[in-house]
Amino acid sequence: MSTTTIPESGGLTQREVEVTASDLPLHCPTDAVKLWNAHPKVFLDVVKHGSVSCPYCGTQYRYNGPASSGH
Secondary structure: OEEEEEEOHHHOEEEEEEEOHHHOOEEEOOOOOOHHHOOOOEEEOHHHHOEEEOOOOOOEEEEOOOOOOOO
């Protein structure tokens, strides 16, 4: 999993995280986030569409791996 911070106007930043098959199942916040800085855990289906945004913090997750062989 690699993280990129993208500066935006107004001094805010947006995080973009590249996800591989070894990172699945994907949830936000990830285990790397400190507990004091976390929101409720939500599982995200990044494989289905190739990218997904967390509804709590807006972190953008992009899947870089093989297509799902499931349903």
